[in-house]
Amino acid sequence: MSSEKEVTIYDLARKLNISIATVSRALKDDPVVSKKTKKRIADLAQEMGYRSNNFARNLRTQRTNTIGVIIPRINSSFMSAAIAGMENVATSEGYNLIISQSSESQEKEKANAVTLFNNRVDGLLVSLAYDTESIAHFEPFIKKKIPLVFFDRTTDQLDGICVQINNVKAAYEATTHLVSLGRRRIVHITATQKRNVYIDRLQGYKQALADQRIPFREDHVIVGNLSQEAGADAATHIRQMQPLPDAVFVANDNCAVGCMIALKQMGIRIPEDIAFVGFNNDPVSTVIEPNLTTINYPGYEMGQVAARNLIAHLSGSSGTSSTNTIILRSELVIRESSTGGKPTP
Amino acid sequence: MSSEKEVTIYDLARKLNISIATVSRALKDDPVVSKKTKKRIADLAQEMGYRSNNFARNLRTQRTNTIGVIIPRINSSFMSAAIAGMENVATSEGYNLIISQSSESQEKEKANAVTLFNNRVDGLLVSLAYDTESIAHFEPFIKKKIPLVFFDRTTDQLDGICVQINNVKAAYEATTHLVSLGRRRIVHITATQKRNVYIDRLQGYKQALADQRIPFREDHVIVGNLSQEAGADAATHIRQMQPLPDAVFVANDNCAVGCMIALKQMGIRIPEDIAFVGFNNDPVSTVIEPNLTTINYPGYEMGQVAARNLIAHLSGSSGTSSTNTIILRSELVIRESSTGGKPTP
DNA sequence: GTGAAAGCGCTAACAG
DNA sequence: CTGTTAGCGCTTTCAC
Numbered sequence: 001m002s003s004e005k006e007v008t009i010y011d012l013a014r015k016l017n018i019s020i021a022t023v024s025r026a027l028k029d030d031p032v033v034s035k036k037t038k039k040r041i042a043d044l045a046q047e048m049g050y051r052s053n054n055f056a057r058n059l060r061t062q063r064t065n066t067i068g069v070i071i072p073r074i075n076s077s078f079m080s081a082a083i084a085g086m087e088n089v090a091t092s093e094g095y096n097l098i099i100s101q102s103s104e105s106q107e108k109e110k111a112n113a114v115t116l117f118n119n120r121v122d123g124l125l126v127s128l129a130y131d132t133e134s135i136a137h138f139e140p141f142i143k144k145k146i147p148l149v150f151f152d153r154t155t156d157q158l159d160g161i162c163v164q165i166n167n168v169k170a171a172y173e174a175t176t177h178l179v180s181l182g183r184r185r186i187v188h189i190t191a192t193q194k195r196n197v198y199i200d201r202l203q204g205y206k207q208a209l210a211d212q213r214i215p216f217r218e219d220h221v222i223v224g225n226l227s228q229e230a231g232a233d234a235a236t237h238i239r240q241m242q243p244l245p246d247a248v249f250v251a252n253d254n255c256a257v258g259c260m261i262a263l264k265q266m267g268i269r270i271p272e273d274i275a276f277v278g279f280n281n282d283p284v285s286t287v288i289e290p291n292l293t294t295i296n297y298p299g300y301e302m303g304q305v306a307a308r309n310l311i312a313h314l315s316g317s318s319g320t321s322s323t324n325t326i327i328l329r330s331e332l333v334i335r336e337s338s339t340g341g342k343p344t345p
Numbered sequence: 346m347s348s349e350k351e352v353t354i355y356d357l358a359r360k361l362n363i364s365i366a367t368v369s370r371a372l373k374d375d376p377v378v379s380k381k382t383k384k385r386i387a388d389l390a391q392e393m394g395y396r397s398n399n400f401a402r403n404l405r406t407q408r409t410n411t412i413g414v415i416i417p418r419i420n421s422s423f424m425s426a427a428i429a430g431m432e433n434v435a436t437s438e439g440y441n442l443i444i445s446q447s448s449e450s451q452e453k454e455k456a457n458a459v460t461l462f463n464n465r466v467d468g469l470l471v472s473l474a475y476d477t478e479s480i481a482h483f484e485p486f487i488k489k490k491i492p493l494v495f496f497d498r499t500t501d502q503l504d505g506i507c508v509q510i511n512n513v514k515a516a517y518e519a520t521t522h523l524v525s526l527g528r529r530r531i532v533h534i535t536a537t538q539k540r541n542v543y544i545d546r547l548q549g550y551k552q553a554l555a556d557q558r559i560p561f562r563e564d565h566v567i568v569g570n571l572s573q574e575a576g577a578d579a580a581t582h583i584r585q586m587q588p589l590p591d592a593v594f595v596a597n598d599n600c601a602v603g604c605m606i607a608l609k610q611m612g613i614r615i616p617e618d619i620a621f622v623g624f625n626n627d628p629v630s631t632v633i634e635p636n637l638t639t640i641n642y643p644g645y646e647m648g649q650v651a652a653r654n655l656i657a658h659l660s661g662s663s664g665t666s667s668t669n670t671i672i673l674r675s676e677l678v679i680r681e682s683s684t685g686g687k688p689t690p
Numbered sequence: 691g692t693g694a695a696a697g698c699g700c701t702a703a704c705a706g
Numbered sequence: 707c708t709g710t711t712a713g714c715g716c717t718t719t720c721a722c
Contacts (some may be wrong), residue, residue, distance in 0.1 A: 008715055019693045024717060051463050055409075056715035058700045059400040075425025083419060084446060091456075097465060099444045101429060111436075118396050119441060228628070257632055283573070287602055287632050305692060353699055364709045369701065401699035404714045423720065693722080698715105706709080 003178035007050045015044060027052065058120075067310060068097045068116035069125045070109060072153070076254075078299040079127075080150065085303025086125060093311050095122070102129040104225075110137040117141065123310045128153040130191055130225065147313040151306040152157055152323075153195050161313070163306045165330040167197050170295045171204025173332045174249050174277045177293070179212045180336060183247035183275055186214075189222045189234050189259065190251040201251050201279070226251060232257025238274070239266055248272060249340075253278035253285045253294055260288055260337070275336040290336035354397045356667035359598040360389060361574035363448055371478045372397065397406045403465075412655060413461035414470045415454060417498070421599075422628055423644040424472075427496065430648025431470060438656050440467070447474040451568075455482040462486065468655045473498040474571065492658040496651040497541050497671075506658070508651045512542050515640045516549025518677045519594050519622045522638070524557045527682060528592035528620055531559075534579050534604065535596040546596050546624070571596060576603025583619070584611055591619060592683075602633045605682070621682040642675035 016023075018037070026033045026041040044050075044276060058064050067090055071079050083099065098116060102109035109129045116124060117140050124141055126148065135157050141148055148160035156162070178186050188205045189196045191211070200219065205278040209216050222237055224230030238245055239261070248254035254302050256278035260270055268274055270290055278285055279298035354368040361368070363382070371386040372377045389395075403409050412435055429445065435442050443461060447454035455475045462485050469486055471493065480502050486493055493505035495528055501507070523531050533550045536543045547566065551577060554561050567582055569575030576595070583590055583604070595601035601623035605615055613619055615635060621629055627643035648672060 006715090010715075021694075021718080022692055022715080024715095025692090028717090032691065037691085053404070053715050054464060055400045055404040056698090057717075059398070059404055059700090059715080060717045062698080064400075074419050074428060075422050075427065077420050080418065080420030084448070087446065091460070096443060096460070097445075098441060100442075101432065103429070113439070117438070119399060261632065284629055284632055287606065287629055289634055351699090355699075365700080366710075367708055368701085369699095372709090373701090379707065382707085398699050401714085402700085402701075404716090405701045407714075691722105694720090695715105696719090698717090700714090701712105703712090704710085706707105 006053070007045075007048045008053070010048075011048065012041060012044055015048075016040060017199060053172070057279045064120050065094055065117065066096045066098055066121050067123050067125060067307070068112075068121035069097055070102055070112050070116070071099070071127045072102050072104045072129050073134050074099070076280070078152075078280055078297075081299030082127075082303035082306075085300040085305075086307040087303075087305050088300075089202030089307040089311065090198070092284075095307075095311065100134075104130045106132040106134075113137040113141075117146075121146070123147045123149070124315055125306050125310060126150050128155060128195060131194060133194055141271040145284055147310055149306045149310045149313075153197055155196065161306075162325040163302055163309065163328065164196070164325065165302075165328050168204040168207070170279070170297070170330045170332075171201035171249070172208045173204075174279070174293075174295060175205045175208035176335070177332055178247040178249060178275055178277060178338060179208065179214065181247075181275060184214055185220070185243065185245040186249060187220045187222060187225070187234075187238055187241075187245045188249050188251075189224065189231070189255060192223055198251055205249060220245065222253070226255040228254050228258030231255040231260075232262040235259045235262030235266065239268070240262065240332055244268075244273065247271075247276070248274055249277045251279050253280045253292060255283040256292055256294075257284055257288045259294055260292070261266045271337055271340045277332075278337075281333055285333075285335070288337075290340045293335045293338040294333050295330050296333045298328055302328055351398070352390075352393045354395075356387055356393065357386060357395060361385060361395075377435075402674050408467055409465050410439055411441045411443055411464065411466050412468050412470060412652070413457075413464070413466035414442055415447055415457050415461070416444070416472045417447050417474050419444065419446055421625070423497075423625055423642075426644030427472075427648035427651075430645040430650075431652040432648075433645075434649050434652040434656065440652075440656065447477075448473045451477040451479075458482040458486075458510030462491075466491070468492045468494070469658050470655060471495050471541060472649050473500060476539060478539055480607045492655055493572065494651045494655045496647055496657075498542055500541065506654050507670040508647055508654065508673065509541070509670065510642045510647075510673050512545030513552070515547040515624070515642070515675045515677070516546035516594070517553045518549075519624070519640060520550045520553035521557070521639075522677055522679070523592040523594060523620055523622060523683060524553065524559065526592075526620060529559055530565070530588065530590040531585060531592040531594060532565045532567060532579075532586075532590045533594050533596075534550065534571070534576070534600060536571045537568055543596055550594060565590065569600070571600040576600040576605075577607040580607030581605045583608065584613070589613075589618065592616075592621070593619055594622045596624050598625045598627040598630045598637060598639055601637055601639075602629055605633055605637070616682055616685045620684075622677075623682075626678055628675070630678075630680070633682075636686045638680045638683040639678050640675050641678045643673055647673055 009020045013020045013023045026038045049105050100112040151163040154162035154164050222234045278292045278294040281294045285292035285294050358365040358368045371383045445457040471610045496508040499507035501511050538544050567579045623637045623639040626639045630637035630639050
């Protein structure tokens with residue numbers, strides 16, 4: 001069995017009676033090596049099953065060709081798409097991805113950051129956890145000039161690229177849509193105001209109300225963790241409001257679904273009594289009845305853009321350093337949860 | 346800014362006037378080094394911001410402390426849970442995970458295998474793609490004695506550990522459940538018979554029918570890719586069957602949901618006209634109306650078990666080499682899609 | 691065009 | 707308990 005020992009450039013060099021330097025150069029397609037020699041080396045490498053040793057190379061070059069990814073959870077269709085997008089560009093550029101989940105916890109996010117730092121990733125792609133407040137755990141990367149790209153759940157507390165949508169505008173459209181259907185008592189369910197996305201969505205909601213001359217009411221904002229259970233809890237809360245709200249704008253689809261299910265069980269009709277708009281265009285939005293009106297935005301593309309920008313910084317000559325933000329488009333997808341019926345006065 | 350140069354064990358040794366060997370040992374908590382020296386070294390390392398260089402270590406030890414993961418898709422709650430389980434044990438054992446998606450394609454799976462092989466992962470955790478037939482792309486790992494653990498979608502064509510549930514039994518229970526409710530014309534929707542899980546589920550279905558003296562009908566088996574769309578297609582197919590089937594057992598929840606939605610649109614009542622049982626206990630099963638009866642099995646635990654076994658092989662003294670299979674329990678979760686009404690004769 | 695040689699930072703004999 | 711030393715496989719000057 002010849003497959004026991006790894007073959008190295010020394011083996012190739014010996015067999016061909018040339019120096020390892022030439023082999024090394026040939027393998028990197030260095031133009032200084034003659035075409036003929038290159039061919040001979042490539043052929044032999046192929047034949048002997050040579051594979052380059054990344055550690056040795058990394059040790060020399062001080063780079064890993066690895067990109068770290070920290071995301072809250074992997075089991076959303078949005079994140080899955082985003083990761084597929086990252087993988088797509090990373091692979092084609094010769095980078096590997098190390099993916100880790102923060103499970104929406106700042107502590108886990110911190111631990112992941114340390115691990116990735118120690119693994120010397122060349123760059124980092126991050127979508128922040130719900131409860132992350134301090135972003136001090138990213139300081140070491142900044143100090144070492146390891147580029148950081150935030151996507152979706154971003155921050156402006158740090159020097160780094162951000163890839164996101166215009167959440168203010170999206171929320172503004174969602175809310176305006178509800179108003180245009182005659183709704184006036186619109187509840188907003190969101191998460192704690194630590195993440196840009198929730199801050200912005202609330203702002204868009206407020207602004208839409210203001211523009212429609214509907215007074216903003218603090219008690220129409222319900223804050224939770226946006227889980228399906230949180231949606232159910234919110235339903236109980238909504239049920240007790242006097243008068244009953246006639247619409248709900250939720251900052252994510254899952255929570256919207258939890259809330260809709262609970263309300264339906266209480267005998268409240270959707271959208272006749274209460275219209276719904278969610279956020280994310282998760283597949284579940286077309287399973288719930290009535291189908292959920294929501295905001296769609298491109299996960300795959302966001303992943304691609306984030307990765308592409310990171311890699312550009314990696315290979316690029318230092319490049320643009322100051323914070324710049326890339327905005328992708330989003331759109332309102334109208335379904336029956338908002339338009340399926342006329343409101344009861 | 347002192348953060349430019351990496352500090353190495355040489356720096357520590359020099360400052361402390363001891364040898365690098367001692368530093369190296371102390372850093373690994375080798376019992377042979379005195380407590381006092383260890384403390385001094387640890388303190389200085391901390392102070393100087395020392396971090397170990399994995400490449401150098403890997404280059405020496407020929408190990409990466411990295412485990413490769415190849416899965417069909419990351420965006421199912423089952424996979425997300427499984428990965429969380431793997432991360433849990435991997436992290437606590439000092440291993441990193443490199444996760445890659447095959448997107449249910451053999452080609453992508455192959456490419457991923459090559460990449461991970463070249464990255465010299467210490468071991469591999471795999472759940473096979475739908476259409477993978479040849480598993481030749483795992484040969485290099487076998488040859489190099491890199492341990493392989495298959496989970497959920499496993500294979501017996503290769504020497505490796507398998508972690509899975511008893512799919513025959515689970516399908517048997519699902520089918521028997523439908524029969525016990527008075528159903529006789531039970532359709533089974535599944536994927537191509539390349540993966541153990543689908544082969545086994547079909548077998549369990551057949552066996553249950555046989556035990557209940559219900560003749561098996563080839564035309565009651567619908568093969569597709571188990572996507573939501575495939576479910577909708579199957580619905581059209583089912584609609585045309587004479588007489589109309591009175592139950593459907595689907596090999597996954599997503600497809601079941603697609604089928605249910607389509608049938609409902611055709612005016613078929615669930616479960617009165619057709620009862621449904623799915624597989625996986627995906628969150629969507631409690632969103633669809635009526636809620637879907639399904640098979641639940643522990644993703645998180647499966648991930649843990651798979652990772653734990655892989656790591657045992659890694660650290661263990663060669664260990665058990667022959668194929669062994671670990672079976673986790675699963676259970677039928679009964680909901681309204683099967684029991685919600687009496688069948689119309 | 692090609693070769694010689696010096697490390698990259700760490701581990702693991704082996705020798706005290 | 708601690709130190710010396712020889713590499714792990716590769717890249718990269720600097721020569722020729």
